[in-house]
Amino acid sequence: MDDDAGDGAASGGTKRKVTAASSSAAAKGKAAGKGKAASKASALATAKESSLLKQKSPAEFFAENKNIAGFDNPGKSLYTTMRELVENALDSAESISELPDIEIIIEEITKSKFNTMIGLVDRQRIDEELYDDFESAKAREKRLAKEARFQETQAKNAALGKKVKEAPAARGKGRGEAAFFRVTCKDNGRGMPHDDIPNMLGRVLSGTKYGLRQTRGKFGLGAKMALIWSKMSTGLPIEIKSSMKGQNFISFCRLDIDIHKNVPHVHLHEKRENKDRWHGAELQVIIEGNWTTHRSKILHYMRQMAVITPYAQFLFRFLSDSPDKNLTIQFARRTDVMPPIPLQTKHHPSAVDLLLIKRLISETTKQNLLQFLQHEFVNISKSHAERLIGEMGPDFSAKTTVKSLTSQQLVRIHQLFRQAKFDDPSGNCLSPAGEYNLRLGIIKELHPDLVATHASSPQVFEGHPFIVEAGISIGGKDVKHGLNIFRYANRIPLLFEQGADVITRTALKRINWSSYKINQQQDKIGVFVSIVSTKIPFKGTGKEYIGDDITEIASAVQSALKQCCLQLKSKIVKKLQARERQDRKRNLNRYIPDVARAIMETLGEIADESPPKRPRYDKEDEELLEKVNSEEVTEMTFRDCLTQHVEQVDYEMALEYAMQSGVSEEPREALYLNSLEGSYKFIDFQSPVFVFRFIP
Numbered sequence: 001m002d003d004d005a006g007d008g009a010a011s012g013g014t015k016r017k018v019t020a021a022s023s024s025a026a027a028k029g030k031a032a033g034k035g036k037a038a039s040k041a042s043a044l045a046t047a048k049e050s051s052l053l054k055q056k057s058p059a060e061f062f063a064e065n066k067n068i069a070g071f072d073n074p075g076k077s078l079y080t081t082m083r084e085l086v087e088n089a090l091d092s093a094e095s096i097s098e099l100p101d102i103e104i105i106i107e108e109i110t111k112s113k114f115n116t117m118i119g120l121v122d123r124q125r126i127d128e129e130l131y132d133d134f135e136s137a138k139a140r141e142k143r144l145a146k147e148a149r150f151q152e153t154q155a156k157n158a159a160l161g162k163k164v165k166e167a168p169a170a171r172g173k174g175r176g177e178a179a180f181f182r183v184t185c186k187d188n189g190r191g192m193p194h195d196d197i198p199n200m201l202g203r204v205l206s207g208t209k210y211g212l213r214q215t216r217g218k219f220g221l222g223a224k225m226a227l228i229w230s231k232m233s234t235g236l237p238i239e240i241k242s243s244m245k246g247q248n249f250i251s252f253c254r255l256d257i258d259i260h261k262n263v264p265h266v267h268l269h270e271k272r273e274n275k276d277r278w279h280g281a282e283l284q285v286i287i288e289g290n291w292t293t294h295r296s297k298i299l300h301y302m303r304q305m306a307v308i309t310p311y312a313q314f315l316f317r318f319l320s321d322s323p324d325k326n327l328t329i330q331f332a333r334r335t336d337v338m339p340p341i342p343l344q345t346k347h348h349p350s351a352v353d354l355l356l357i358k359r360l361i362s363e364t365t366k367q368n369l370l371q372f373l374q375h376e377f378v379n380i381s382k383s384h385a386e387r388l389i390g391e392m393g394p395d396f397s398a399k400t401t402v403k404s405l406t407s408q409q410l411v412r413i414h415q416l417f418r419q420a421k422f423d424d425p426s427g428n429c430l431s432p433a434g435e436y437n438l439r440l441g442i443i444k445e446l447h448p449d450l451v452a453t454h455a456s457s458p459q460v461f462e463g464h465p466f467i468v469e470a471g472i473s474i475g476g477k478d479v480k481h482g483l484n485i486f487r488y489a490n491r492i493p494l495l496f497e498q499g500a501d502v503i504t505r506t507a508l509k510r511i512n513w514s515s516y517k518i519n520q521q522q523d524k525i526g527v528f529v530s531i532v533s534t535k536i537p538f539k540g541t542g543k544e545y546i547g548d549d550i551t552e553i554a555s556a557v558q559s560a561l562k563q564c565c566l567q568l569k570s571k572i573v574k575k576l577q578a579r580e581r582q583d584r585k586r587n588l589n590r591y592i593p594d595v596a597r598a599i600m601e602t603l604g605e606i607a608d609e610s611p612p613k614r615p616r617y618d619k620e621d622e623e624l625l626e627k628v629n630s631e632e633v634t635e636m637t638f639r640d641c642l643t644q645h646v647e648q649v650d651y652e653m654a655l656e657y658a659m660q661s662g663v664s665e666e667p668r669e670a671l672y673l674n675s676l677e678g679s680y681k682f683i684d685f686q687s688p689v690f691v692f693r694f695i696p
């Protein structure tokens with residue numbers, strides 16, 4: 001046993017090892033087998049799960065992809081929330097032709113205030129090391145030493161007159177404390193029907209602005225995204241007050257959204273007294289945000305909006321617990337002339353696709369093909385429709401019931417629409433800001449030294465009409481040197497993704513500023529371009545820029561800017577010439593005292609000669625010398641005469657220039673008047689240098 005045991009010990013050691021090895025291998029094998037089986041099972045489960053059909057509600061989709069709608073981070077979300085509410089407010093007031101009066105308040109809510117609001121008791125930190133912003137004593141010591149060294153170097157640099165760098169901001173490694181804001185926007189617009197409020201504001205992709213019309217809003221998403229963001233960041237509902245014109249009650253609604261079902265979840269919906277007969281809407285959301293990073297974007301947005309909407313009055317307030325951060329800015333109304341209300345229009349045949357044709361057929365009240373073509377599209381008259389039907393082939397006739405058309409027949413119609421020639425859509429349905437308003441907005445917000453504006457006539461891309469309005473200003477308040485580009489689409493300021501935009505690219509690359517006597521680096525140049533259309537071809541996900549690839553738009557922007565530059569050039573040339581004249585006059589005047597003294601000295605010497613060295617031929621000379629001797633003519637006399645002469649020459653030159661340039665150099669364009677009939681209640685006198693609006 002022992003031997004065995006001994007042997008066993010010797011060989012048994014190996015044996016044991018072997019056994020152990022083999023058993024461990026077996027165990028491993030088993031484990032591996034189990035592991036394989038487990039991973040196989042989990043792979044199967046994943047495969048099963050990934051083949052499981054799931055659906056997502058639009059609300060869920062946008063909650064997961066909120067950057068698509070401009071809610072990339074808390075700072076941008078604060079900006080976009082404010083922007084969506086302001087644009088809804090403007091759309092609403094303009095839709096009832098009411099001069100917009102809009103109040104925006106962003107109120108900072110401290111964490112403890114926020115906790116109180118939601119009924120959460122404040123808690124002090126106990127275990128500091130748990131937190132992201134924790135700094136050990138050693139790390140703190142190291143940081144302070146580094147900061148002290150930096151300050152020492154900067155002090156030395158300052159003493160040596162070298163450039164002093166700003167201390168780098170202390171950067172926490174974590175996400176930092178969240179900041180909360182109550183955003184309120186109140187308007188004097190149309191308001192919303194009591195029963196529609198929950199669906200308008202609690203169901204993603206619902207709104208009243210669908211259809212072919214120039215509006216700021218389009219998707220039925222903006223306000224709901226603000227609500228989704230508030231739900232994601234604070235969990236708080238949105239509050240709406242609204243009253244329509246003539247309504248004796250105010251609708252009050254507090255709601256949030258059921259993200260999974262994409263339906264409103266109403267907390268309270270009631271009618272309240274409306275003593276003041278107020279009409280409009282007031283929306284309020286509490287969201288996470290970042291004022292520090294997006295303050296300047298928000299203020300820029302407001303200023304740019306004030307430029308393009310001088311008929312609106314905005315009161316912007318930022319409120320917080322620290323009074324030095326508080327802000328109140330009033331953007332005053334400067335005109336009560338509003339652009340006409342944009343009209344709903346019909347589709348242009350060259351701008352429809354198969355799906356749209358099918359939808360139009362399902363919605364039309366017209367019975368036959370002839371009526372359908374004639375009434376559901378622009379620019380197809382009865383005779384034109386008949387010719388088109390003839391071209392479609394023997395399967396089609398004017399009397400063909402439109403709802404009975406087969407898929408193939410629809411493809412045929414679509415193909416013909418793409419190939420046939422149609423007149424361009426007219427652009428009557430558009431509502432540009434108007435040169436008058438654009439100019440007024442630029443002057444009121446920037447106070448420039450020079451300004452020029454131009455509006456293009458309606459043009460077309462892919463069957464959609466568009467109008468480009470442009471303005472260029474030189475000089476002004478709070479304008480930096482170089483190009484300051486203000487971009488607008490359907491009268492909304494575009495602030496992000498500037499680089500690839502058609503307006504930026506045109507201003508930077510396709511305008512030769514120096515040929516218009518404008519210094520692209522030194523001058524303070526404001527470039528304003530506003531594009532309005534029934535379809536703005538935004539690029540990217542955030543509705544923030546218009547691509548540079550639509551030739552029609554690119555060349556319209558270039559030509560509008562060039563027109564402004566031409567107007568400016570003539571003004572700048574005039575200014576330069578006036579300055580040159582002034583310089584010449586100043587230089588001549590500067591020499592007058594010396595010249596007068598020199599003449600006087602020479603004359604004095606000649607008058608003193610007796611007998612004279614040279615014979616005095618002229619009686620006039622004789623008289624002059626006598627006057628010099630009798631001091632009837634003095635140095636002052638010469639000064640006065642010379643000053644008068646310089647004055648006279650300058651006047652003559654100015655007159656000559658005015659006569660010449662008045663005749664030949666001034667850009668000339670016909671003045672034209674709008675008819676007083678129709679929707680125009682005013683007459684515009686248009687000229688390249690001014691627009692004068694006469695309201696009878």
Ligand SMILES: Nc1ncnc2c1ncn2[C@@H]1O[C@H](COP(=O)(O)OP(=O)(O)OP(=O)(O)O)[C@@H](O)[C@H]1O
Binds near residue numbers: 092200
């Ligand atoms: N201040 C308001 N006054 C009146 N109606 C409003 C107001 N705000 C929103 N609405 C109504 O609610 C609807 C939904 O607004 P929402 O901001 O979600 O989308 P939208 O403005 O239609 O489109 P977009 O997403 O492009 O901004 C609007 O179409 C409008 O009918």
